[in-house]
Structure formats: structure tokens, C-alpha cells
Amino acid sequence: MEPLDRPVWASLTSVHAELALGDALARCYRPDINRFASARDDGAEALAALARLVRPAEPVFVLQVPEICIPPGLAAAKTARGVQMVAAGDITPEAGPETVLLLDDGDAEEMLALATLTEPGPFLRHTHRMGRFVGVRIDGRLAAMAGERFRFPGYTEVSGVCTHPDFRGRGLARRLSRQVAAGIAARGDTAFLHAWKSNTAAIRLYESLGFRLRCEVNVAVLRRDAGVD
The missing domain is CATH 3.40.630.30 (Gcn5-related N-acetyltransferase (GNAT))
Structure with a gap:
């Protein structure tokens, strides 16, 4: 298998x-x-x-x-x-007005609060330790983030993609997803991800980034x- x-x-x-x-x-x-x-x-x-x-x-x-x-x-x-969707080729970062920051233990409380509010999937106090997470701050607030979850030889999952309701409509989820996928490709892994079958908007977004459906x-x-x- x-x-x-x-x-x-x-x-x-x-x-x-x-x-x-x-x-x-x-x-x-x-x-x-x-x-x-x-x-x-x-x-x-x-x-x-x-x-x-x-x-x-x-x-x-x-x-x-x-x-x-x-x-x-x-x-x-x-x-x-x-x-389940898999990157069909290289995905490159996308420029934007906000600086993309590497998140760490010092951001853990805000990451948990953002994930609890937006529910991108199970996210606990130390979920960010599963891989590399990046985010964008606006006016000092963590506005959006994305990161890595499941990891095994040759593959790393893009996950934890979420945007605070106050900052939606700015393309932050798209930018951060691209940033994470590009980082995965840079170390020689293939990026993959999961989405609910009913979430057609998310599936269209990931298709536009270069992900292709592998299976249900x-x-x-x-x-x-x-x-x-």
C-alpha cells in the first residue's frame, strides 16, 4: 500500500x-x-x-x-x-505587501487561538511542532497562518491554513499555502494536502495553486x- x-x-x-x-x-x-x-x-x-x-x-x-x-x-x-491532493509540479512563492514570518513557540498561544476560531482541523497547543509554520501579522495581530502536518520520506502535508475573519479577502491563505508548498519542494519533498470533499472553494483554490486530485x-x-x- x-x-x-x-x-x-x-x-x-x-x-x-x-x-x-x-x-x-x-x-x-x-x-x-x-x-x-x-x-x-x-x-x-x-x-x-x-x-x-x-x-x-x-x-x-x-x-x-x-x-x-x-x-x-x-x-x-x-x-x-x-x-487528497498532490502538487503536480513546483509551486513558487507569491509576493505580497505583508511580510511572511516564520512562526515558533513564541507564537504558540496566538496560533492556537486563531486555529480554535477558524477550525482548519485538529490543532492543539503544540501542533505547530509537527513542521514549519509561517504567518502574516497585520497591526501586530496574527492575521493568517499555514504550515506542515503529516511528514514521511518524500512527502510533507500542507495544513493549518487559516485566516482571521477580520483579514479575509486579501489572498493571505493563497500566499501562505504557496509559501509552505514552495518550502517543501525546496527540500526535495512533494507537497500534498487534504480538504473536505464538500469544500469546493478550497479545492478550487488548491487546484489553482497546482495541486491535483489524487483520491478521496x-x-x-x-x-x-x-x-x-
Whole structure:
């Protein structure tokens, strides 16, 4: 199976192994990093290992191309369909009036606040440590950001793209997405990303940047089943 078919597993067992909890059958990100988890495969042992990683009141997100098998003891709080897109060629930065800044731990509180407001996907206090994040400040405020999420040999995901409502309509998401994708290409990786299948506006934006549809993906939020310890 292609690593892109199970990008969470590919990431947790390679570049992000130091951010992972679990074993050779199933892994998840540390609870301060992200909520994604993955089984190695859909076998009974791997699914049981995945279930053991899910704590009460702490659901996990599963994202993969194959249909998601729900392990015994877990239940799906939400399921959805998304798309996976891959850069078809080099994507170059785009100039603009605002300076693009590299974000770090000193920006963590503002990054979390912006992601909580705009909901680009699961984003926790240390999610920014998954990769390189850039942003734009306007009048001292973090107006927009974009960064990297899943990473494994040859590929890095563009993620966390969001703009504060006060600063939309300026093309910031487009500029920052290009900036992140260009940085990924500069180190020899191929950029990829995910979007909800229903988010046609985002899909059109990414197509205009040079991303092409690879496939649809399955997404599920899994929690411990009621009555199961």
C-alpha cells in the first residue's frame, strides 16, 4: 500500500516517530501534539491496539484512503469524506505587501487561538511542532497562518491554513499555502494536502495553486463506546 493511503501511519512511523505513542500495531500523536491515530492495517490485532490508545473523553481522528474499520469498543462520533491532493509540479512563492514570518513557540498561544476560531482541523497547543509554520501579522495581530502536518520520506502535508475573519479577502491563505508548498519542494519533498470533499472553494483554490486530485479519503472521529471501560 502507498504511504499516502495511510498518511497518519506513515508519518507516525517515520519523521514523527518521536511525537508518537503506541507500538508496531497502532500509534497516535501525543495528546499535546494532535488527535490523529492510525492502525497499521485492518487486521484484528492492529484494530485492538488502536482501541487501546483511545482514552475516555479524548476521541481520535482517523484519516485514510481505505474504508475505516471501527475497532470493537469504539464508536464513530463523526464520519466524512475528504479529498487528497498532490502538487503536480513546483509551486513558487507569491509576493505580497505583508511580510511572511516564520512562526515558533513564541507564537504558540496566538496560533492556537486563531486555529480554535477558524477550525482548519485538529490543532492543539503544540501542533505547530509537527513542521514549519509561517504567518502574516497585520497591526501586530496574527492575521493568517499555514504550515506542515503529516511528514514521511518524500512527502510533507500542507495544513493549518487559516485566516482571521477580520483579514479575509486579501489572498493571505493563497500566499501562505504557496509559501509552505514552495518550502517543501525546496527540500526535495512533494507537497500534498487534504480538504473536505464538500469544500469546493478550497479545492478550487488548491487546484489553482497546482495541486491535483489524487483520491478521496475517509475520515472518522472515534471515541470509546458508551459503557466500555
